[in-house]
Amino acid sequence: MQEPLSIRPVSKPVEGSVRPPGSKSITNRALVVAALADGRSTLTGVLDSDDTRVMIESLRRLGLNIHQDFDAQTVVIDGCGDCIPRKEAQLFLQNSGTSIRFLTALCAVGDGRYRLDGNERMRERPIGDLARTLTALGAEVTCENKNDCPPVIVAGPPLPGGTAEVAGNISSQYLSALLMAAPAARGVVELDIKGELVSKPYVDMTLRVMESFGGGVMADGYEKFTIAPHAYQETNYDIEPDASAASYFFGAAAITGGRVTVEGLNRDALQGDVLFVDALKQMGCTVEESESSITVTGGSLHGIDIDMNAISDTAQTLAAVAVFADGPTTIRNIAHVRHKETDRIAAVAAELRKLGQIVEEFDDGLTITPRPITPATIATYDDHRMAMSFALIGLKADGVQIADPGCTAKTYPRYWDDLKTLTGN
């Protein structure tokens, strides 16, 4: 673990532009879909981070031929059609939720025996509902410790298909995983969503990535999805910058009263998290958009009451901004973030209280009442988003230190360099 990082307050408002690295969510989808395609696909704008490295390494262990040039942000992958080359593999996915969920479904279309495991925290993150859906579709998928968490054992036969329910209320990644693997099943797959689906924009993203590779899904709202067997086509695919990462730079503009442009994103991006700027607008910032960029200018900040279910990866960023508002902010309907890298509601509440803030925590959210900031070293719980978001508070307040800053490597290894370049700190 690295030494804590001291964040120095900026001497003037943050001004500038930045292009975050490629989207984690799109990179890991494009890799899975390209792996199942017929022929060779070239992916550009690829993110190089822990979460994408474990995905690539796992696909290699499954027998896929992948050439990566991370300096050029490019990956060339020879798809296997619907036939996973290796009949046996042990996959280790660290704490990458997308990787373990997407690969569990991908392995289920294979004709072999696969074991998927992760780090200590991953062994506490739920996956039992996905295993049950795949089992209902005719595969054999079990949690080794019978606790609905990894390690997961996937055994043949190749996914037969049929009709099954999918839990929607814990993680949308189960549905995305099933949708991407379904075209490679032997028969038609029908998925009925049980419970209110969380993180809906990620399902839209899945459908749009699949479509780019020739994948087709019949969707009845977010209630029912039908997928007939078909092949994905080899595709050259460009990945847009990461919108969740962009939220930190927008947050820096909001907190310091500056002006920051994020290049490579607009409102039509595949990632719902671009709409984080609407939350900042509600708080008093100004948002300007062009075809290829979004600019946020800080203003005087007001507390808001907001449902962040659809964009919950940016809830920690909003919590950091909320500390500088003129009144309380309530973030609602994010119970599912308790299952992420850490229990994010509890972690945000604990660390904001260390900084002197008044925080009321409830089952599915929290209310932050701003108070003068007291210096503190922020624990980051091996959660990249705790580190990246709480650093923003230190751009305006004295004495903020971020413990274990290296944890940003999960999705953004160069975060501290890019933040430094932008802030001049």
Ligand SMILES: O=C(O)C1=C[C@@H](OP(=O)(O)O)[C@@H](O)[C@H](O)C1
């Ligand atoms: O599908 C995806 O790429 C993701 C979906 C979201 O998870 P949940 O669906 O579990 O909320 C999000 O938090 C995660 O970072 C990435």
Ligand SMILES: C=C(OP(=O)(O)O)C(=O)O
């Ligand atoms: C929740 C996250 O990741 P994952 O679920 O893919 O581990 C995240 O990146 O914030």
